[in-house]
Amino acid sequence: MTKKRCISLFVENEIGVLARISGLFSGKSYNLDSLTVGTTEDETISRMTISLTSDDQTFEQIKKQLNRSVEVIKVIDFTDTAIHTKELMFIKINSCSEQDMAKLTYMREIFNAKMIDYDTSAILLESVQTEEKNNDLIRLLEASFPNRIEIVRGGNVAIEAISISKP
Numbered sequence: 260m261t262k263k264r265c266i267s268l269f270v271e272n273e274i275g276v277l278a279r280i281s282g283l284f285s286g287k288s289y290n291l292d293s294l295t296v297g298t299t300e301d302e303t304i305s306r307m308t309i310s311l312t313s314d315d316q317t318f319e320q321i322k323k324q325l326n327r328s329v330e331v332i333k334v335i336d337f338t339d340t341a342i343h344t345k346e347l348m349f350i351k352i353n354s355c356s357e358q359d360m361a362k363l364t365y366m367r368e369i370f371n372a373k374m375i376d377y378d379t380s381a382i383l384l385e386s387v388q389t390e391e392k393n394n395d396l397i398r399l400l401e402a403s404f405p406n407r408i409e410i411v412r413g414g415n416v417a418i419e420a421i422s423i424s425k426p
Contacts, residue, residue: 260314260315261312262312262313262314263292263310263311264310264311264318264337264338265309265337265338266308266322266334266336266337266338267307267309267334267337267417267418268306268307268325268331268332268333268334268335269299269304269332269333269335270305270307270330270332271305271330271332272298272303272304273330276330277296279328279330280294280325280330280331281294283324283325284321287320287324289317289321290311291309291311292310292311292312293308293309293310293346293390293412294307294308294309294310294414295307295308295413295414295415295416296308304332308344308415310390322334322336335419337417337419340419340420341419341420341422342417342419342420344389344390344415344417345389345415345416346387346388346389346393346412346415346416347412347413348386348387348388348393348396348410348411348412348413349375349383349384349385349410350383350386350396350400350409350411351381351382351383351408351409352381352382352384352400352407352408353381353407353408353409354381354407355380355404359404360377362403363382363384366396366399366400367384370386370388370392370395370399371386372386372388372396373385390415393412397410
């Protein structure tokens with residue numbers, strides 16, 4: 260059975276590490292849903308958040324291969340762990356009338372999206388939500404403004420929850 264998975268890697272912050280890790284996935288024909296990377300509080304270490312969909316057997320192979328990689332310091336499987344996760348997304352809606360702008364103002368408030376740029380006929384929204392909430396916003400905007408939206412998604416970042424209840 261395939262299911263959505265999330266893993267976090269602590270890796271050496273060196274040139275080529277991202278290429279080698281992503282190459283490990285492409286070399287084995289594993290598909291990633293998203294890969295986000297950034298430095299940590301220690302400038303010599305980067306943290307990668309990888310989202311993918313796979314079955315249990317394939318996922319175990321992936322974790323083993325990552326653990327064997329010299330640049331990987333630690334692999335954390337978030338699949339069945341309480342975590343906080345967010346995804347950055349920009350959505351541009353073009354060819355907007357005054358009525359469309361009013362409708363978008365209402366929608367963005369409901370989804371807690373920020374209007375970060377606009378002119379008389381277009382609006383640019385920023386949404387920092389879970390992947391699921393961003394998908395819901397996309398579905399609503401596609402239904403309301405067909406063929407007029409442009410989407411840029413930045414991938415998930417995740418961290419373990421502090422409390423024992425799932426956020």
